[in-house]
Amino acid sequence: MGEPQWHDLGPLEDFTGKALQTVKAGRTPLALSWVDGSFGAISAVCNHAGGPLGEGRLDGEYVVCPWHNWKFHARTGCGEPGFEEDAVPAYPVKVEEGRVWVDLGSGTPRSRKPHPPHPLARPVVREPGPLRVVGLSTTVMDKANPRFSTSDALLETALEHAKALGAETRLIKLNDLAFRACEGYYSKSARACTWPCSITxxxxxxxxxxxxxxxxxxxxxILLSTPIRWGAASSLYYRMAERMNCIQNQTTIADKVLIRNKVAAFIITGGQDNIQAVAGQLLGFFGELGILFPQFPYIAHSRGWTAEDMENNVTFVKGDVELHQGARELVGRALALARHFVEEAPTPERIFRGGRKAHHMVP
Ligand code: FES
Incomplete structure (x- = not known):
């Protein structure tokens, strides 16, 4: 604490109408609370990711950050029980002659409880080893009573072929994972959408x-398979895609490109049509993440708008040699491009010149 530096915030009646608000003392933003007839003033900048505490809400004696709900005592600035070491500065407040004053010179220090970084937050470095293919199945089904999935069947064919070509493979079925839908941290503020994802x-x-x-x-x-549902990709695909906002957002808020030199290709099947619309969505979305595509980046099958006999669709995909060969060739093309980046690529610095919003390839 230093010498007192009292700042006149203004007339009392300007501050008694709200339980919590942001005020500025000079250039310092404060979360000013008014509870049971007494004021509290703490820094308005949250310890976690800089959220605006004055725009949060009160939970008893604690100010709740509007971004990710960290709590700080409205008068002492200390974190909630168990997190007392996570404190934001707190300042004395007085009311004199009908005006509210805050002493910026006597603020308590900001302190941070050490939080070990999330494992995903480590630097993105490609570890040595053979080429690696992630199969992403997005179809939804009853796990206890699985059905035949045409998109999964072609994905499995492609992954088998990738193994035969010497790649390592990993199959992720979104249907087997429990994960929350995106809750819109980005909608609060771009900086509230963190990497790793706030929910994670x-x-x-x-x-x-x-x-x-x-x-x-x-x-x-990344080899993604999806059925066509009402002319769009699977609902699980969209649930996953929304959660990837945090990857793309790093480019915007931190000039950090998390995905480099990766290749995606798609398998799209459905009893009824709209293949190109589904492909267009997938290409647009993965393109925005910074992913690259091989020539002819998807295979697809649909028997058309009038085909209502789904059982025949299943029979067709099971037995169609060309379609399964197409799945093999698709992963072959994706691996050939990935090999270029892994084995022959110039350094990322030469491929991607940084720059906010400027995530294009340059010669
Ligand atoms: S909880 Fe305040 S910024 Fe995350």
Missing amino acids: QMDDQDQMDQVYEALVHWGDV
Whole structure:
């Protein structure tokens, strides 16, 4: 604490109408609380990721950060029980002659409880080893009574072929993972959407970490399979895609490209049509993540709008030699491009010139 530096915030009646608000004392933003007739003033900048504490809410004596719900005592600035070491500065407040004053010179120090970094937050470095293919199945089914999935069948054919070509493979079925839908941290503020994902950091039961690990850290090729549902990709695909906002957002808020030199290809099947619309969505989305595509980046099958006999669709895909050969060739093309990047590529610095929003390939 230094010498007192009292700042006049203004007339009392300006501050008694709200339980919590942001005020500025000079250039210092404060979360000013008014509870049971007394004021508290703490820094408005959250210890976690800089969330605006004055725009949060009160939970008893604690200010709750609006971004990820960390709590700080409204008058002492200390974290909630168990996290007392995580404290934001707190400042004395007085009311004199009908005006509210805050003493910036006598603030308590900010202190941070050490939080070990999430394993996903490690630097993205391709570990040595053979090419690696992540198979991502997005179809939904009753796990206890599985049905034949045409998209899964072609994905399995492709992964078998990848192994035969010497690649390591990892199959992730989204249907087997328990993971929450995106809860819109980005909608609060771009900086509230963190890497690793805010949900992943807060909820150790959430299994999207397996997808992030495979896509960002492990795989060279991402081979995604989806059915066509009402002319769109599977609902599980969209649930996963929304959770990947945190990957793309790092480019925007931190100038950090998490996905480099990775290749994606797609398998799209459905009894009824709309293949190109589904492919267009997949290509657009993965393109925004910074993923690259081989020539002819998807295979697909649909018997068309009028085909209502789904059992024949299943029979067709099971037996169609060309379609399964197409799946093999698809993964072959993806691996050939990935091999270029892994074995012959120029350094990432030469491929990607940084720059906010400028995530293009340059010669
Ligand atoms: S809880 Fe405050 S920024 Fe995350």
